[in-house]
Amino acid sequence: MLLNARILPYVLILPVTLFLCLFFIYPFVLVSQQAFGSSEGGWSLDNFREVVDYWKFPISLKNTLLLAAAVVPIQLALALLMATMVSKMEKGRDMVLYIWTIPLGISDLAAGIIWLAIFEQSGFLNSMLNGMGVIDKPVNFLTYQNPWIVFVAIALAEIWRATAIMLVILVAGIGLIPKEYYEAADVFGASKWKQFTRITFPMLRPSLQTALVLRVILAFEIFAVVAALGGTLFPVLMGETYAYQFDLLNSGAAAAMALIILAISIGFTLIILRILRVPKGASI
Amino acid sequence: MAEIQIKNVAKSFGAYQALNNINLTIADQEFMVLLGASGCGKSTLLRIIAGLETATSGEVWIGGKRIDHLSPKDRGIAMVFQNYAVFPHLTVFENIGFGLRMQKLPNDEVTQRVERVAGLMHIEMLLKRYSGELSGGQRQRVAVARALAMEPDVILMDEPLSNLDALLRMEMRAELKGVLAESKTTAIYVTHDQVEAMSMADRISVMHEGNIVQAASPIEVYRDPAAKFVASFIGNPPMNFLPATPAGAGKWQVSGQTFDGPNTDKAGLQFAIRPEDMAPAEHGLVATAKIVEPLGAHLLVTCQIDEAQFRVILDSDTVVKPGQTLTLAPQSDRVRWFDPETTLAVA
Known part of the structure; x- marks a missing residue:
């Protein structure tokens, strides 16, 4: 049977669409119902009021945003630097990429535990400092007295774990920029730095959008690394959502938290898309 | 004065010898065409002059100054690329002014120079557009304007018309010849198209397997080929x-x-x-x-x-x-x- 060429694409994406409707849109509607429902039935904002008024909410919101603000720019800078370096390599490029992307293969909880093994009282950092004679007895770094060390440990673990996802996207993006643009830039007097700011960066905007949106959304969903390294010392939005659902058995509040995280993610996605938009007519 | 001297330039890529001991002098304001089949080394020679490729041995002099150790921007050259290399994320104005911006020229001078060369190339009405909205011929004009805006001593052109259709190529050929003659720059033009070479050049250097077989005026290359290769390469049908x-x-x-x-x-x-x-x-x-x-x-x-x-x-x-x-x-x-x-x- 010959399918009409105009209909065929829609027929082919139908299974995926059905799958998404069944396992994404439908649960999303259920979660929304829970979030906007109330014990008396009908619609209400009670759940949102409850979670926002709770004393831990501002702290977890602040922590989540701070962490994203610290981690994502560093990851972006590192990923850009690494991608530029890898793109300049002629031999062994794939090998280096494989090694750099190893952390991607590790679950976030495992990554948190690896860094816990470094920072905990009997961990590698203590043994090293002890061995070098900097400290004479093991120090417990990850306590409420050292909130900044907890923060730095979490940030380090996140940077180590999730920079590669941006790297992979940016390497692909840089590979798409024709070499001739750099030759033209060379001839017309652009320094290497200018070539980066005037050619690589603007022409990389589509890849940067993808990489940043992905990374920022994941940053707002940070959970396991924080749980492993900070426990209850460093509340974040996702951790609070988990606590509502499984510790306090308040699924309405958990659903409201989930929607708040979603709203923040959508907000930042729109901001990123706006900042890195390609002007109308400028095809890249 | 921008006389170009190429002295004993050779280039090898590993075991492959792309250029053998090239010696060539191009007079100030001369229009020199490097003509040859693909793989003859003409583009390599141009890229060595531009500084995009480093010669294995030999020297390049422009205007009495040895320049082969300088970076491309310090050689007093501008270049037109085969695929135009017009930046897609910049407007036509910013493309033409790219080199001037890199020299940190004041805004009004950039504007003045960009408008002047845009007028020469008949693209004044496109200045606000992006290159994605232009046709191949218009993009080619932008690429030439960008080179002219630099007011360089030497313009290097690497098969600049080869991506245009036949009619447009003929039109641009004549126009380019006129604009370049007026700009009084020395020009080196790489092509595999003998008609282009014959019609535009003051002198043609016919290249074959990494050598310059003959460097002479178009009519001399046509009438008195120095070697059988030239005789059978130039002319349609050949000798x-x-x-x-x-x-x-x-x-x-x-x-x-x-x-x-x-x-x-x-x-x-x-x-x-x-x-x-x-x-x-x-x-x-x-x-x-x-x-x-x-x-x-x-x-x-x-x-x-x-x-x-x-x-x-x-x-x-x-x-x-x-x-x-x-x-x-x-x-x-x-x-x-x-x-x-x-x-x-x-x-």
Whole structure:
């Protein structure tokens, strides 16, 4: 049977669409119902009021945003630097990429535990400092007295774990920029730095959008690394959502938290898309 | 003054020798075309002059200054690329002004210069557009304008018209020639298109397998090819060749006919003549017509003389049928001779 060429694409994406409707849109509607429902039935904002008024909410919101603000720019800078370096390599490029992307293969909880093994009282950092004679007895770094060390440990673990996802996207993006643009830039007097700011960066905007949106959304969903390294010392939005659902058995509040995280993610996605938009007519 | 001197430049990529010991001087304000088939080294030579490629050995001088160790931006050159390399994320204005911005020229000077060259290239109305909205020909104009805006000593062009369609190419060819002559810059232009080379160049350097076989004016390259390669590369159809054997001092026998030729003691030479330099006559080379192609302006006849293929261009009124025997007399001052061993021209 010959399918009409105009209909065929829609027929082919139908299974995926059905799958998404069944396992994404439908649960999303259920979660929304829970979030906007109330014990008396009908619609209400009670759940949102409850979670926002709770004393831990501002702290977890602040922590989540701070962490994203610290981690994502560093990851972006590192990923850009690494991608530029890898793109300049002629031999062994794939090998280096494989090694750099190893952390991607590790679950976030495992990554948190690896860094816990470094920072905990009997961990590698203590043994090293002890061995070098900097400290004479093991120090417990990850306590409420050292909130900044907890923060730095979490940030380090996140940077180590999730920079590669941006790297992979940016390497692909840089590979798409024709070499001739750099030759033209060379001839017309652009320094290497200018070539980066005037050619690589603007022409990389589509890849940067993808990489940043992905990374920022994941940053707002940070959970396991924080749980492993900070426990209850460093509340974040996702951790609070988990606590509502499984510790306090308040699924309405958990659903409201989930929607708040979603709203923040959508907000930042729109901001990123706006900042890195390609002007109308400028095809890249 | 921007005379370019290329001294003993050689380039190898691993075991592959792309350029062998190139020596070439290009006069100030001269339009030099590097002509050759792909892989002959013409683009490599241009890129060495631009500084995008480093020569394995040799020196490049521009305006009495050795520049082969300088970065491209310090060489006083501008370049037009084959694929234009017009930045897609910048407007036409910013593309043309790119080099000027890099030199940190004041805004009003950038504007003034961009508008001037945009006028020269007839693209003033496109300044606010992005290159994605332009046609190939318009993009080409932007690329040329960007080079002209630099007011360089030397403009380098790497097959700048090869991506345009035939009609546009002809139009741009004439326009480019005029604009460049006016700008008074020295120009080096790489192409594989002999018509482009003939029509634009002050001088053509014909390149073959990493060597410059001949560097001379278009008419000299056409009339007096220095080597058999040039004779068979230039001209459409190319020169005809027939074997010649000695027939006394300064006399050579070609297909049963005796011609005056060079006075050498070689055991054999090659007789060469351009297709348009033959005319039917009572005495001459006896040829059998094989294919007759009326081309409007003239008649192209592919014939056979002994075992060799031989092409002649005749007046379009001539009546020739395939299989017919023609007697063709070469115009004696247009006959050339080549040594079959060295392939070089023999006077």
